Amino acid sequence: MKKSALKQFSSVLVWLFLMFGFAGCIVDPIEPDDPVLSEPNHVEYTPEVQEPITNDFTLLKACIGKSYSEAAALLTNHGFTASEENKFLKTENGVTKEAYIHSSGNVEMVARNDAFDIQKQLFTQWMNEIRNSVAYTKLVRSHFSLSASWDNGYQHFNTSEELITALSTVQPASGMSASFSGNDIYANQYSLNMMFNHSAVYMQIINQRVGQPSDDFTESDLENADLQKHILISKVDYLTFRYKGFYALNVTDKQNTGNEIPFVSEYQSPGDFGYIKLFYRNTNNLLMDGTIIWAGCGELNFPSSFRAGQRLSSVMPYPGQGHIAFINNEGHYSTVSDEIELQRIWQTLSRQQEFRHYYSNTSKKVAVYLYAPSVGVGNPADAYYLVFTEQ
Numbered sequence: 317m318k319k320s321a322l323k324q325f326s327s328v329l330v331w332l333f334l335m336f337g338f339a340g341c342i343v344d345p346i347e348p349d350d351p352v353l354s355e356p357n358h359v360e361y362t363p364e365v366q367e368p369i370t371n372d373f374t375l376l377k378a379c380i381g382k383s384y385s386e387a388a389a390l391l392t393n394h395g396f397t398a399s400e401e402n403k404f405l406k407t408e409n410g411v412t413k414e415a416y417i418h419s420s421g422n423v424e425m426v427a428r429n430d431a432f433d434i435q436k437q438l439f440t441q442w443m444n445e446i447r448n449s450v451a452y453t454k455l456v457r458s459h460f461s462l463s464a465s466w467d468n469g470y471q472h473f474n475t476s477e478e479l480i481t482a483l484s485t486v487q488p489a490s491g492m493s494a495s496f497s498g499n500d501i502y503a504n505q506y507s508l509n510m511m512f513n514h515s516a517v518y519m520q521i522i523n524q525r526v527g528q529p530s531d532d533f534t535e536s537d538l539e540n541a542d543l544q545k546h547i548l549i550s551k552v553d554y555l556t557f558r559y560k561g562f563y564a565l566n567v568t569d570k571q572n573t574g575n576e577i578p579f580v581s582e583y584q585s586p587g588d589f590g591y592i593k594l595f596y597r598n599t600n601n602l603l604m605d606g607t608i609i610w611a612g613c614g615e616l617n618f619p620s621s622f623r624a625g626q627r628l629s630s631v632m633p634y635p636g637q638g639h640i641a642f643i644n645n646e647g648h649y650s651t652v653s654d655e656i657e658l659q660r661i662w663q664t665l666s667r668q669q670e671f672r673h674y675y676s677n678t679s680k681k682v683a684v685y686l687y688a689p690s691v692g693v694g695n696p697a698d699a700y701y702l703v704f705t706e707q
Contacts, residue, residue: 355659364502373445379423381526387417421526428516432488438517439510447476458498466491503555524697533624548674554699557660561622567601579647586610614689625670632666634659640682677707
C-alpha cells in the first residue's frame with residue numbers, strides 16, 4: 317500500500333493487526349477439555365443490502381463502494397457542503413461535522429467540539445446508530461474499550477450498552493478515550509473513537525475489498541477420492557470467516573498415534589522478507605509454504621489452489637480446545653482464553669462435508685494457523701486461517 321493511504325487507517329486496523337499475534341503465542345492457558353457453555357450467534361451469509369439513510373452512520377455506510385461523485389452527491393443531498401478536496405462540512409445543533417471521502421472503500425466523519433459533555437453525547441449517538449443498524453447484526457467481531465485517563469489503563473466491555481453506561485460516569489481527563497471497533501461478514505471494518513485530548517469524535521468505515529471480484533464458491537465439487545487422503549487443509553477468511561475451499565493430500569511416514577498433528581516448522585521472521593513453511597513429521601511432507609513481507613504482502617506458494625467442497629445446512633456443536641486449537645509459527649499447539657475466533661472457524665468448517673468426514677475419522681486435534689502475509693502496518697484483509705485435519 318502507498319504510504320499516503322496508510323495515514324487514513326483508523327484504530328480498527330491497529331486492533332485487528334494486533335490480534336494477529338494471538339495465534340502465535342499462549343495466552344492465559346485454560347484446560348482444553350473444559351466445556352464451552354456458549355457460542356457466538358451464527359451469522360447467515362446473506363447478500364449485503366444497503367439500508368435506508370436515516371442518520372450519520374447509515375449515510376457514511378452508503379458511501380462505501382460508491383464513486384467519488386456518487387458519494388459526494390449523497391453527502392450534499394443530506395446537508396453537507398463541499399469545503400476542499402475530499403472534505404465536506406455540515407453544522408448541526410452547534411456542532412460542525414466533517415465528512416471525508418478518502419476512497420470508494422474508505423470514508424470518515426469527524427465531529428469536533430471542546431465541550432466534554434457534547435463529545436460524550438456525540439459518541440453515544442453514533443454508537444447507538446451503529447448498534448441499531450442492519451450492519452451491526454452482521455458483525456463477526458466487536459471490541460469495546462474505555463480509558464478514564466492516561467493513568468487508568470483500559471476497561472473492556474462485552475456490549476455497546478456496557479460501554480455507554482461506563483462512559484456516562486467518566487469525567488474529563490488527559491488521555492481519556494472511548495472506542496468501538498469491529499468488522500462484518502462483508503469485510504466492512506468499523507471504528508468509532510472519542511479522544512478527549514483531540515476534542516473530537518471519529519467514525520470511520522473501511523472496506524479494502526471494494527471493487528474486487530468475489531472469490532466465493534457457488535457450486536459444490538467434492539469427489540469421493542478427496543475423502544481418501546491423509547490431510548485436509550481448509551481455508552477460512554480472517555475478516556469474514558467465509559469458507560475459501562479445501563486441499564487434500566497424502567503424506568509419507570504417517571504417524572497414527574498421539575493426539576496432535578506432528579508439525580515441523582521453518583519460520584523466518586520478516587525483518588523485510590520472511591516466510592513460514594509447515595511440514596508433516598519431516599521436510600519431505602510439505603503442508604504449507606507462504607512468504608511474509610514487512611510493509612508489503614506475501615503470498616501462499618503451497619497449496620496453490622483450493623476447491624469448493626460440499627456445503628451442508630447444519631452446524632456441529634463446538635467441541636472445545638481439546639479438539640481444535642491454534643498453532644503458532646513453530647507449529648506448536650497453543651491455548652487461548654477467548655475462544656470466539658475458534659468458535660467462528662468451527663461454525664464455518666462444520667458446515668462442510670469434507671471437514672466432517674476427516675474430523676469423524678481423526679484421533680488428533682484440528683490445528684488452526686493464522687497466516688498473515690502482510691505485517692508491520694498489517695492489512696487484515698490479506699489474512700486467512702489454514703486449518704489442518706488429519707485422518
